[in-house]
């Protein structure tokens with residue numbers, strides 16, 4: 197007789213419970229992050245939104261292994277963390293593309309692979325695939341100054357994916373772009389996410405961007421720093437810009453305005 201098996205519940209990639217971070221300087225203490233609780237499943241796109249100083253970057257630094265935390269629990273890659281090595285499994289994208297101006301676009305994308313000592317031939321092949329994926333076919337041999345800001349940021353996204361990380365952390369990736377390029381990059385970003393099937397955590401100051409990009413949204417507040425909400429964003433996929441005019445989109449935006457007390 198066959199036993200009836202319960203469905204296997206896959207563990208989340210990241211499990212945070214009451215995560216807390218205090219910065220200490222001489223005798224002063226500053227609570228930068230408190231009470232952050234969320235589960236992030238593999239393949240999620242989490243948008244982290246909140247006002248300046250609410251601890252968004254601090255949270256990314258904790259997730260990337262750059263900072264420790266002072267309270268609560270953080271499990272990445274299972275309860276013992278054995279399946280996760282931040283140096284190998286995290287890709288980072290910042291507000292500025294931070295490309296090395298003397299290296300070609302291809303050589304910039306290859307940088308993490310060189311640092312990690314990955315096989316160069318395989319990495320080069322992957323770099324070309326990634327450049328195709330981010331819409332930079334034919335730009336491999338250009339120098340950064342020959343590309344627009346949006347194109348440079350796409351190269352930075354390819355660079356973040358070159359070592360096949362499990363988690364991609366993005367800190368205000370489109371904050372330096374003009375409004376129209378930013379909207380185009382939002383669409384690009386979703387396409388890259390869908391094709392790469394990676395887990396992304398994206399910090400943004402823009403409430404609309406948080407709703408448009410996120411499969412889930414975490415709202416943080418400052419003074420005092422805390423996590424105000426974490427919810428799934430149930431909008432049709434693949435997202436198109438016109439979803440921004442829908443009542444459902446407006447409802448999510450209003451929910452975040454209410455949480456942040458801006459109305």
Ligand SMILES: Nc1ncnc2c1ncn2[C@@H]1O[C@H](COP(=O)(O)OP(=O)(O)OP(=O)(O)O)[C@@H](O)[C@H]1O
Nearest residue numbers: 219220226228246247248249250251252253254255
């Ligand atoms: N190394 C540090 N030492 C002391 N305080 C710090 C340090 N880093 C950040 N802080 C403080 O912690 C708080 C949270 O900073 P964090 O950079 O995480 O906020 P943020 O939400 O990313 O802000 P922004 O949106 O302006 O980038 C801020 O008040 C900041 O001044």
